[in-house]
Amino acid sequence: MNATNIAYRKDAPLSLEQFTALYRASTLAERRPADRPEIMQQMMDNASVTITAWAGDDLVGISRTLTDFGYVAYLADLAVSASHQGLGIGKQLIAETRAALSPDCMIVLLSAPAANAFYPHIGFNHHARAWVLDGKESLG
Numbered sequence: 001m002n003a004t005n006i007a008y009r010k011d012a013p014l015s016l017e018q019f020t021a022l023y024r025a026s027t028l029a030e031r032r033p034a035d036r037p038e039i040m041q042q043m044m045d046n047a048s049v050t051i052t053a054w055a056g057d058d059l060v061g062i063s064r065t066l067t068d069f070g071y072v073a074y075l076a077d078l079a080v081s082a083s084h085q086g087l088g089i090g091k092q093l094i095a096e097t098r099a100a101l102s103p104d105c106m107i108v109l110l111s112a113p114a115a116n117a118f119y120p121h122i123g124f125n126h127h128a129r130a131w132v133l134d135g136k137e138s139l140g
Contacts, residue, residue, distance in 0.1 A: 006061075006089055007054045008096045014052065018059045019044050026061075026079035031112060047076070051096040053089050060084040063093035070102050075109040091122050 020040050023029040033039045043064065044050075053061030061080040067073035075097065080089045098107065110130060111119055120126065133139075 009052050011050055012052050016041055022059050025081040028079040049100045051093050061089045061093050063097045065097050073101050073105055073107045075107050
């Protein structure tokens with residue numbers, strides 16, 4: 001398999017089964033509620049920009065972004081099937097996402113621990129001041 005056989009699509013229709021299967025195949029399901037279809041459906045339906053990568057009819061990558069399109073875009077999920085990693089698909093998914101935003105719009109993301117070395121390699125800068133409040137945590 002090589003990256004030239006991959007087609008990228010903006011906001012392509014997806015089934016919940018395809019979406020969830022990709023998260024499992026990429027290991028992102030370890031950090032996402034893949035066992036809660038109602039939440040996965042909300043994630044799929046409410047993203048501002050979704051770019052998908054396809055090898056024929058097989059979904060092999062996704063970039064799911066929440067954004068105002070002008071100032072900031074939160075790249076909520078970047079997932080590439082383990083069978084297709086190392087081909088530049090993740091980088092191209094980010095490039096396609098950038099193309100859907102205004103030229104000055106910054107992209108912000110929280111990295112999966114195993115992907116931490118990937119982002120500086122493609123031009124991201126580390127930012128030490130990120131904070132997370134889990135959905136079940138109360139405000140102090």
